[in-house]
Amino acid sequence: MKLFELGFQKYLSKVRLDTPELIARITSENKTDWTMVTTNEQLRGIVMNTYRKNNSIENLPKVGDFVLYEKIDNEKKAKIIRVLPRFSSLSRRLPGQNDQVQILATNIDTMFVISGLDQDFNISQLRRYLTMAQSDKIKSVLVINKTDIGSGADTRERLILKQFPKLKILHTSAKIKTGIDELYRLLKPQDTVIFLGSSGAGKSSLINALLSSEKQNTKSVREDGKGRHTTTRREMFLLPNGTIVIDSPGIRTLEVDTSEHSLQLDDELSELSLNCRFRDCDHIKSEGCAIIEAVENNQISKDQYHNFLKLRRDWERSVERTSLFKKEQTKKRMKAHSKALRKAYKTRKPTKK
Ligand SMILES: Nc1nc2c(ncn2[C@@H]2O[C@H](COP(=O)(O)OP(=O)(O)OP(=O)(O)O)[C@@H](O)[C@H]2O)c(=O)[nH]1
Ligand SMILES: [Mg+2]
Ligand SMILES: [Zn+2]
Incomplete structure (x- = not known):
């Protein structure tokens, strides 16, 4: 390589x-x-x-x-x-530290989020992944994997499309090798892509399937072969067609000031909000709001409702903060760059006495 x-x-x-x-x-x-x-x-x-x-x-x-x-x-x-x-970087906020940002990988063209059909689907987590990519103009694709074990893929796809109508979605099975060609078609030579998603979703298995589709050309940066074990580091592979793929360990939390419990609740309410009359419903004053209706019918408690609104606000703020942070970083880098250039230029100039 x-x-x-x-x-x-x-x-x-x-x-x-x-x-x-x-x-x-x-x-x-x-x-x-x-x-x-x-x-x-x-x-x-x-x-x-x-x-x-x-x-x-x-x-x-x-x-x-x-x-x-x-x-x-x-x-x-x-x-x-x-x-x-x-030219791009995927980053998330670090657990506990408000403005600390952790960079996962850089110079990425497309992010593939892998979701295992045998695992619960977490729409707020997907939203966080998509936000991460969007803030740096990285394309996103969702891959519903393990379609060999059940028939829930279409339902899952419909649910997701309601919230993210433009999201590209693929169905695959790394085990019986279906959907691999469709996946391959989205992979362009010289492009760098990353596979993200919960542990056990099948990221490494899919990469193995992509690698072995032209076995004789398979090259891997990894020296220990292609293990089935859980991935512990981010690592790059070169596919036979020239696409560069980064495998990564499953991310448990993208943002940790939100507990697992509230995330789950957010999921339930997000699903409920699909029934709101307006797509951009604020769930506070909008007419035909399914969530306010559920509060009035005692389907959900006032506490749950307020938690949901708070989570929304936190999330929106964190999106703002992240893009602000990135802008500042770029400014700083540009400044350092031109300073270095000026310095280089100065040392090259013939000295006059
Ligand atoms: N039935 C079925 N099992 C699959 C499929 N893809 C992966 N698996 C199994 O799911 C388990 C987890 O797969 P991995 O590829 O290691 O998952 P991962 O996303 O890389 O997980 P981490 O490295 O921990 O983040 C393994 O036992 C795989 O054999 C599939 O399409 N169908
Ligand atoms: Mg893995
Ligand atoms: Zn609403």
């Missing part, structure tokens, strides 16, 4: 760079451990303490990043010098 197979050309078409020979792409990350691929080899990436000191958390290398590196002589290792500009 080489850098030019890993979406590098596409990246160059979006971001202008002068020294491509010193660039690598991060293929896996595990807190203190990075692997990366250069134009001709795979190396272990090292982040030095000085780098940590001079950079904020968001600038630590993530899977999908293109980085400048400096090779360590006679070793399969390299120091990571700088993370190059990202």
Whole structure:
């Protein structure tokens, strides 16, 4: 696997760079451990303490990043010098810390959310995934997997389409290999995509199915083969058609100031809200509101109702905060970039006496 197979050309078409020979792409990350691929080899990436000191958390290398590196002589290792500009990043708020944002992966074109038919479906969680992608113009696709075990896929699809009418939805079975061709059709050479979704939904199984559809060409960055075990790190695979896929561990919480219980309640009420007369019902004063009706009929308690409204508000605020945060980050990066350019220019100028 080489850098030019890993979406590098596409990246160059979006971001202008002068020294491509010193660039690598991060293929896996595990807190203190990075692997990366250069134009001709795979190396272990090292982040030095000085780098940590001079950079904020968001600038630590993530899977999908293109980085400048400096090779360590006679070793399969390299120091990571700088993370190059990202054309997109998937990020979520960190549990407990209000304005901390954790970046999951970067330079992503499409996010696939995998939902296992044997698992409960959580519409608020889906909404959070979609918000994450939308705020950075990443395309989203929902994959309903494990269709071999039951017939609920159509009902699930209908429910989801009512809330997200434009969402692209696929039905697959990684086990009996149905829907894999349709999935493949959405995967373009040089594109980088990520598979997200609850643990056990079948993300890794689907990636295995995609990999083995042209077995002889299968290349994987992973050295230990394709295990069935639960995924513990984000990791990049190259499909036979040239698409780059990132597998990831199931995310339990996208935002943790909302407890499991309230999420579940939010789901129930979200379903109920499908019966509201207006799609943009505020559930407070709008006419024909199914939720207010349910409160009046004692179907749900006043407490539950207020919790639901609060959750909505929290969620809306967090969306605002996230996009604000991203805007500020971009501004900061641009500033640092032009400062570095000015400096480089100055040192190059002939000195006059
Ligand atoms: N019946 C059936 N089982 C499946 C299908 N896809 C995956 N499985 C099974 O579901 C279990 C979980 O699959 P994984 O691919 O490991 O799930 P994952 O989403 O990668 O899970 P994490 O790595 O923990 O996030 C495994 O036992 C798979 O064999 C499917 O389409 N049908
Ligand atoms: Mg997995
Ligand atoms: Zn309503």
